[in-house]
Amino acid sequence: MAILAGKAVVITGAGQGLGRAFATHAAASGAAVVINDVDEPLAGQVAELITLMGGKAVVSAGSVTDPDQAQAMIDTCTAAFGRIDGLVNNAGIRYQAAIGQDDPKRMRELIEINVLGTLYCTNAAVQSMRRGSIVNLGSVAMVGQPTALTYSASKGAVASITAGAAAELHDKGIRVNAVCPIAWTRMAAADSKAVPSGPPETIAPLVTYLLSDRAAKITGQLIRFANGRLHVMGQTSPKEPVIENDEWDVDAIAEAFEERIELEDPAWVRWGVGR
Template identity: 50%
Template sequence: MGILDGKAVVVTGAGRGLGEAYAMHAARAGAAVVVNDNDGHLAEQVAARIREYGGRAVASTHTVADPSEADKIVGTCVSEFGRLDGLVNNAGLNYESLPWEDDPASIRTIVEVNVLGVIYTGMAAMRAMRDTGGGSIVNISSGAFFGQRKLGAYSATKGAVASLTLSWALDLETEGIRVNAVCPVAHTRMVWKSERSLRAIPADRTPGKVAPLVLFLLGDGAAGITGQIVRCNGRQLHLIGQPYFKQPILESDSWDATSVKRAFDGVLQAHLEPYGLEKRMPPRLRELVEPSQSA
């Protein structure tokens, strides 16, 4: 008995890499799987491999970036398998660029796939899941949303996915639909294009080592877990803390530029936050900390 026996799952961007691992693990756990990828050859290869193992799978080549096509991805699952229990919103693009050199066409494309694609496919999935009493949506975000060099557009899209996850979890709580996000770290084709990522991610951190987390979140064992952002790099598994209003909270009947400056000079500068995945310290905070360190 697999933990997804009797369930039907859609995995977008499942023709290779992480998406392929999610689809294969779901099938081996007993799920019927729609393997979606805009590269039809790759999608059919993965679906055929699942069928060779005795699983149930069909390929879908519809694009997530078009709402009518996203509807068809979900529709394929319902027509082939009679229901939809799980969605893994994995389809995504990535590229590196210095922000002042970025290309507007590339920015538009990455937003259409990474953000609108998640929204369109998620909306279609919600409608199908509400008809059958619930389900699980797993959105694939990235730790890049903390901020990462040369990945401004990509990081912004993944920050949007994290925010969507939190909002959807609230909206769908009474509908029996759980919504969580996963921030995977794995050595995939996407990062082979990047010297930075290639150096940062060991080759032994394969997609298959992240897939069990997604499998768990799709299954009934994750009942009661929603609105969470979880990071896994194959070795480490941990929750990502959610944004909060940081103390101290200063109050005034009104603020002007002078009083705001006084607040930063007097109190807030000591509470400035390091930024980016590398936890870069703001210059003002470095000025405060470094003299004490050298003393």
């Protein structure tokens, strides 16, 4: 039996790139799929392709920055397929801009799509999802990437959304994870420092797996998948030693950093600038 047989999923930004690959792979794996995109003709093409492949797909066009549209795509799923079992928060944008030269309008637009869109769709989905899986689109840019401050901030927020939602929804049987992929898409082409990578189709099996019951024990994870390498990213946690004093002054703090606390390289140094 196909791994997603009997499941209904909503995939945002599914008109092209990663979202299209996720949608077609999920459908080929047995899922009924709601195709969301701001470009309705593109969404229609993906739905038609899935139908021609023998799968089930409907379109719910519109922007994830509109909470009414976020609710509408969930309602479309439950009306067409009788249920919702999965949500892939794929819709997103990125651009390059040096700090101090960024355009506030572009900054706002990016945050509204990447962060608020993820929140709005998640908020709508969990009202109808009894059990299931939410997959967010993260990025290693969250550790800090030159000329991508707003994008990095948005993906840091997605990591926090993933952790917070996973904790809150665990007892309801809803899993929440984020994938941090590299694939050659139109978005990647906007990154002047993008690492050469494979097509979006190489990432799709991971998303399908996370949507499936085979991943029933996996939640709250940031999963890196790029260039044939798969691993889980470390979570934020205290680093020993934790130093306690009854009173702290500047000298005591300086002594702690100079003699007792070992600093670690920032994440962007460990990962490599631009990766």
